[in-house]
Structure formats: structure tokens, C-alpha cells
Amino acid sequence: MAIGEPASLTQGALRSTSEAPPAHYILNIQQFSALTKHDVERYESNEFEAGGYKWKLVIHPNGNKTKNAGECLSVYLAITDTASLTPSWEVYATFSIFLLDQNNDTYLKVEDEKTNGRRFHRLRTEWGFDQFISFKAFSDPNNAYLVGDNCVFGAEVFVRKERSKGKTESVSMVKDAVSYKNTWKVSNYSKLNADCVSSHMFSVGDHKWNVQLYPNGKGGIGGYISLKLALAEPQNLPPGTKILAEFTLRMLDQLDTRHYYGKASYWFSASKPEWGWQRFVSHGVFFLTNRGLLLKDVCSIEAEIAIHGESRTVFG
Structure with missing residues (x-):
């Protein structure tokens, strides 16, 4: 858990340190404070592809006010480009969101505790963390998440199964890979x-x-x-x-x-x-x-x- 984080942030999320960078997407934000000063409600990244689908990172620099995020940054994963799918499409995916410690070249890795994946569908295209990290821990120079007003986020997405256009994807994961x-x-x-x-x-x-x-x-x-x-x-x-x-x-x-x-x-x-x-x-x-x-x-x-x-x- 990051320095200065409240215990409530451990609920619903698994937090660890990763030396490996995120496999699917890296988002480098320069002059992050400009997002907060201009009261940008949400920032959506460019699309990236993982597991045969397109996704975006969604960041609420001042916290998601509709989710009672408190004094915390909110970060979500959103599935995009779903217009070609049938109305009944469903995608189950596990995901992790990363934040770079720029001093140690390691990442804070936040994973959903729901290991069988979240169900993305027409009525729920976003999942993530209302309280991804507190503003205090994010800006603490000892954590080096925000250095020179620059920060780096990342994402990994693994599709576990899908139901769309009459096909199903079955994913078999290896617990202890050799x-x-x-x-x-x-x-x-x-x-x-x-x-x-x-x-x-x-x-x-x-x-x-x-x-x-x-x-x-x-x-x-x-x-x-x-x-x-x-x-x-x-x-x-x-x-x-x-x-x-x-x-x-x-x-x-x-x-x-x-x-x-x-x-x-x-x-x-x-x-x-x-x-x-x-x-x-x-x-x-x-x-x-x-x-x-x-x-x-x-x-x-x-x-x-x-x-x-x-x-x-x-x-x-």
C-alpha cells in the first residue's frame, strides 16, 4: 500500500509493487496539475487493444464525484468500439491498473479482487477503482508518483470469456507457470x-x-x-x-x-x-x-x- 493510504483503500482492490511494466498500455501525462486546475471531470486515453477488444483508461483527476471518492484519484478501464457487437454482447475481463514510481522504476499495481473477471456489457462499459490512490499519497515526493508535474499510468487487460455474435472465448490460466x-x-x-x-x-x-x-x-x-x-x-x-x-x-x-x-x-x-x-x-x-x-x-x-x-x- 502506498505511503499515507487509508485502510479503506484496500477494500475491493489488491495492491502490490511490480518491477515489470504494464503489458498493454502506458499513458504519460505531463502537467497533471493543469487537469485539476481546469476542473476536468474525466480524462479518456487513446484506444488500445488487448484480448481482441479496444479499451481506454479513464482518469478522474479530482476524484469521481458521483462515486463518493473522497480525497482520492479515481481510475477506470472502459471498453470501447462496441458498435459492431450485438446488443447482448458480454466480455469478462480481469485487469490491473499501474502507476509508476519514477525514482525506483517500479509500479504500484492495483488489481480487482474479483479474480473471475468483471462483466463488461452494454449497460456497464466501465470498471475500476473509485479510490485508486489518495491525493496525499499521489503527490507525496517520497512515493515519486508525481515528479515535475508528470505521471505515468498503465494497464493490463486479460479477457477470460466473451459472448458475442454466437461465439465464446475460453481462457485457461496457469497458476504456477514454469x-x-x-x-x-x-x-x-x-x-x-x-x-x-x-x-x-x-x-x-x-x-x-x-x-x-x-x-x-x-x-x-x-x-x-x-x-x-x-x-x-x-x-x-x-x-x-x-x-x-x-x-x-x-x-x-x-x-x-x-x-x-x-x-x-x-x-x-x-x-x-x-x-x-x-x-x-x-x-x-x-x-x-x-x-x-x-x-x-x-x-x-x-x-x-x-x-x-x-x-x-x-x-x-
């Missing part, structure tokens, strides 16, 4: 001439994967190496299947333990079979002779993957 590692040694790196080089296939969670390396960056961005994790055979997935994978890609320092890495969570599917970093590491760092990212023309890349869930759509 991580698997695979190491790929790229030999004769200086002789690579392809835009993209793929590792051998390896299996994790009943699916085959590989790592994709772009020596000169994907899309010719130049000056960087792009690195991505990909489903090796996405065309073999049943229609509507999505796999939630938490993964870390590490470029190993073969002289030291100063490995270069990126960590993320992503729903992989046939239409979105890959995810990673366009600017994973710059050429300037990669080719440093006092680093071991490239040693004797060999680059060593480790993929660590844990499957946290799988979603399948049943058409009825």
Missing part, C-alpha cells in the same frame, strides 16, 4: 547477410517458437539490432487461439554478467505471431570490444519463456 530457457549461439556473425536470421525451433507449452534476429534492425532502421520472439508455426493454431507468454530475451555478455535483455508479456496468435524490440541494442554497444556481446564473431542469445494462459474461441 519458465523454460533456450540458448542460441549465432556463429560467424560478421558474415550474416540476411535481413532476418531465425534460430532453430524449440518447444514451450505445446507450441513451437523461435527467436528472430535482425542484424541491421527490422525495416532498415539502421544502427540497431532488432530481436523478437515468434511462434514458429502460427498457421497451425486453431482459429481464435491466443497464447499468453511472459518472456525475456537476453543477449549474453560472454566476458561478464552485464547481459542485455528485454522482458515482456504478450498474447501471441496467428495474426500477431511475434513481439519484441525494434531497437534492442545499438551497434555502438554491441560491437564494444570491452563487452562480450560479440566475442570471436559469436553472439549468444537466451530466450526464457513461461506460458501463463491460453485462449480458445468456440464458434456456436
Whole structure:
């Protein structure tokens, strides 16, 4: 619980600290005080996509007056772009809302205690937290949530099931997911001439994967190496299947333990079979002779993957 928070804020919400950033959306607000001074009742973020639906973060900078929020910031998740759905559509989703501690590079993570998900439907398109955080804790410099009048929110949304246009989505989550590692040694790196080089296939969670390396960056961005994790055979997935994978890609320092890495969570599917970093590491760092990212023309890349869930759509 954040410093100075009243005990009442623990009701209906689970609060923790997360080192991993939110998987689906980050909202950076500069000059936050301008929202409060101009008495903006609510601020809606741009749309973002998660679980096959579009969402927005909704922030009441002065608290939601209709919900008796008191001296607290109110933050909600709203489903959007529902015009194409039938009047009886329903989406059950679990979600977390994040707030960045800018000193420690960690996040306050607030989750709904209702673990089977909230039901979003035509008459209830928003769920969230009337008392997300008290104004006192939000502005306390010891918490570093508001620094230089700037703050950063985020969101993760996981669709558990849906009922829309005669189809149902079933999500199976893994309680204690096990991580698997695979190491790929790229030999004769200086002789690579392809835009993209793929590792051998390896299996994790009943699916085959590989790592994709772009020596000169994907899309010719130049000056960087792009690195991505990909489903090796996405065309073999049943229609509507999505796999939630938490993964870390590490470029190993073969002289030291100063490995270069990126960590993320992503729903992989046939239409979105890959995810990673366009600017994973710059050429300037990669080719440093006092680093071991490239040693004797060999680059060593480790993929660590844990499957946290799988979603399948049943058409009825």
C-alpha cells in the first residue's frame, strides 16, 4: 500500500509493487496539475487493444464525484468500439491498473479482487477503482508518483470469456507457470547477410517458437539490432487461439554478467505471431570490444519463456 493510504483503500482492490511494466498500455501525462486546475471531470486515453477488444483508461483527476471518492484519484478501464457487437454482447475481463514510481522504476499495481473477471456489457462499459490512490499519497515526493508535474499510468487487460455474435472465448490460466530457457549461439556473425536470421525451433507449452534476429534492425532502421520472439508455426493454431507468454530475451555478455535483455508479456496468435524490440541494442554497444556481446564473431542469445494462459474461441 502506498505511503499515507487509508485502510479503506484496500477494500475491493489488491495492491502490490511490480518491477515489470504494464503489458498493454502506458499513458504519460505531463502537467497533471493543469487537469485539476481546469476542473476536468474525466480524462479518456487513446484506444488500445488487448484480448481482441479496444479499451481506454479513464482518469478522474479530482476524484469521481458521483462515486463518493473522497480525497482520492479515481481510475477506470472502459471498453470501447462496441458498435459492431450485438446488443447482448458480454466480455469478462480481469485487469490491473499501474502507476509508476519514477525514482525506483517500479509500479504500484492495483488489481480487482474479483479474480473471475468483471462483466463488461452494454449497460456497464466501465470498471475500476473509485479510490485508486489518495491525493496525499499521489503527490507525496517520497512515493515519486508525481515528479515535475508528470505521471505515468498503465494497464493490463486479460479477457477470460466473451459472448458475442454466437461465439465464446475460453481462457485457461496457469497458476504456477514454469519458465523454460533456450540458448542460441549465432556463429560467424560478421558474415550474416540476411535481413532476418531465425534460430532453430524449440518447444514451450505445446507450441513451437523461435527467436528472430535482425542484424541491421527490422525495416532498415539502421544502427540497431532488432530481436523478437515468434511462434514458429502460427498457421497451425486453431482459429481464435491466443497464447499468453511472459518472456525475456537476453543477449549474453560472454566476458561478464552485464547481459542485455528485454522482458515482456504478450498474447501471441496467428495474426500477431511475434513481439519484441525494434531497437534492442545499438551497434555502438554491441560491437564494444570491452563487452562480450560479440566475442570471436559469436553472439549468444537466451530466450526464457513461461506460458501463463491460453485462449480458445468456440464458434456456436
